Amino acid sequence: MLCALSGEVPEEPVVSRKTGTVFEKRLILKYIEENGKEPGTDEELDPEDLLDLKTSRVVRPRPPNFTSLPSLLKAFQDEWDALVLDAYNTREQLARTREELATALYQHDAAVRVIVRLTKERDEARDALSKVTVAPSAGGASNGDAMAVDNEGLPEALVEHVTDVKEQLMQRRREKRPAPEGWASPDEVASFQQASYSDLSVSQASSLDVEANYAAIGGFDGKVDIYSIEENNVERSLDIGEPVTATVWTGSKVILGTSKGTVKVFDSGSEAASFQIHAGAVTDLAIHPGARLLASAGVDKSFVFYDLETLQKVSHCYTDSALTAAAFHPDGHLFGAGTQAGDIKIFNTTDGQQVAEYELGVPVQAVVFSENGYWFAATGKGQQSVTIFDIRKEGAAARVKELETGDTQSLAWDKTGQFLATVGSTGVTVQLYLKKAKAWSEPLRTSVPGTAIAWGADAKSLVTVNKEGVVSVLRGN
CATH class of the missing domain: 3.30.40.10 (Zinc/RING finger domain, C3HC4 (zinc finger))
Structure with a gap:
């Protein structure tokens, strides 16, 4: 055996x-x-x-080969030969392994160098783009440093959509219908006080928008909370992975802009689309009144339109200054953008051509249009007031009212154009315009600070959020 x-x-x-x-x-x-x-x-x-x-x-x-000295010597010689051959083969394999390792290290080093070079070139290109002075091609002669850029117009189908929405909404405005039944009265708004508040998982809150009885709140920590206004709790959270700088909500879609230039569309809680068009941070988002077009503004001196039905980019237009705020006219045929240079530029939605410009004097913080169709409100960084402009006028005559609101970081006009809500480090105010008396008044001023504000359903509540991630709801008695 x-x-x-x-x-x-x-x-x-x-x-x-x-x-x-x-x-x-x-x-x-x-x-x-x-x-x-x-x-x-x-x-x-x-x-x-x-x-x-x-x-x-x-x-x-004993085996026969170990019964004599010559046999032992031959066995030792055979063992030595086998050992020498094995050592040679080992050295040869080691040499080949060293060559392969050297080649792999060289390729890795070359790949790293290429990545570093491409990253540097990308950053330089973004920086150069942000410093370019862009002049509309339809204008006169440009200076030596200006660069003419042809803006993209909307596709024909979307031009028809914008035109149809404009005609429908203008017709409703001509009818001069009263405020909808059940809409908050000035007395109700004047009785607003903090009815509830809640801590969010979002820290360093930056933006919010309200849809029905829910609010979407984004933060610089890359998170978004969906907050129930009625239940006063966070129903779910989204982890975006990038600092959120702008938030809008339309229908089932929550749309977010980030500091890395990304625009993300979430539909029913799942990511439906992601766009990386801007060469820098997205500063604001706006929804067209027809709910089909989305606009994003960025520090790269451009604004982009997207079709929310096809989830495609449809237009990209450039200006001569970094954009800081954005808003659609209530009829949808005009698009307003605030700039770092302190101007508010008005563009045609269909072709992206600039049609008017209004001077605020300081970097624009927020822009919002009134439902009356001819006013918009704007505030700038460091200002203690809100300026009302009339788009039917030009120059200094367009500044129709200066409202002393204290520090203001966010604006929200209600759907009837009566109430203009503001919020900042000094608290919340509501400015009321009485059309019959053609006079402004201030029915509400509270000490609840915040960075963003939005009206709830039927203007019967205000939702605000502060930098620490505390959301507050103001209601009447």
Whole structure:
């Protein structure tokens, strides 16, 4: 009997119950300890599966090649030759491995250098783009540093959509219908006070928008909370992975802009689309009154229109200054954008051409149009007031009213054009315009600070959020 592992006569023979193979006991136990299987098979083998064999004790003769000195010397020579050949093969394999490792390290180093160079070129291109002075191609002669850029107009189908929406909404405005039944009265708004507040998972809150009885709140920590106004709790959260700088909500879609230039569309809680058009941070988002067009404004001196039905970019237009705020006219045929240079530019929605410009004097913080169709409100960084402009006028005559609101970071006009809500570090105010008396008044001023504000359903509540991620709801008695 010979051991299946060593090929020699075993001193302590054992046999496998499963295959009947004979092994040296000490060898098979070591093999089982390391592999847990029987040699040459995939059968599981345990020490209990081994049976000891009893054999007669005999003295094993020495192999013939170890019975004389010449035979021993030849055996040693054979062993030495085998050892030398094995050492040579090992050195050869080591040399090949070193060559392969050197090649891999060189390729990795080259790839890293290419990535660094491309990243540097991208950053330089973005920086150069942000410093470019863009002049509309329809204008007169440009200076030496100006660059003429042809803005993209909307596709024909969307031009028809914008025109149809404009005609429908203008007709409704001509009818001069009263405020909808159940809409908040000035007395109700004047009685607003903080009815509830809640801590969010969002920290460093930056923006919010309200749809029905829910609010979407984004933060610079890359998170978005969906907050139930009625239940006063967070129903779900989204992790965007990038600092959120702008938030809008239309129908089932929550749309977010980020500091990395990304615009993300979430539909019913799932990401439906992601756009990387801007070469820099997205500063504001706006929804067209027809709810089909989305606009994004960015620090790269451009604004982009997207079709929310096809989830495609449809237009990209450039200006001569970084954009900081955006809003559609209530009829949808005009698009307003505030700039870092302190101007509010008005563009045609269909072709992206600038049609008017109004001077605020400081970097624009927020822009919002009134439902009356000819006013818009704007505020700038560091200002303690809100300026009302009339788009029917030009120059200094367009500044029709200066409202002393204190520090203002966000604006929200209600759907009837009566109430203009503001919020900042000094608190919330509501400015009321009475059309019959043609006079402004301030029915509400509270000390609830915030960074963003929005009206609730039927203007019966105001929702605000502050930098620490605390959302507050103001309601009447």
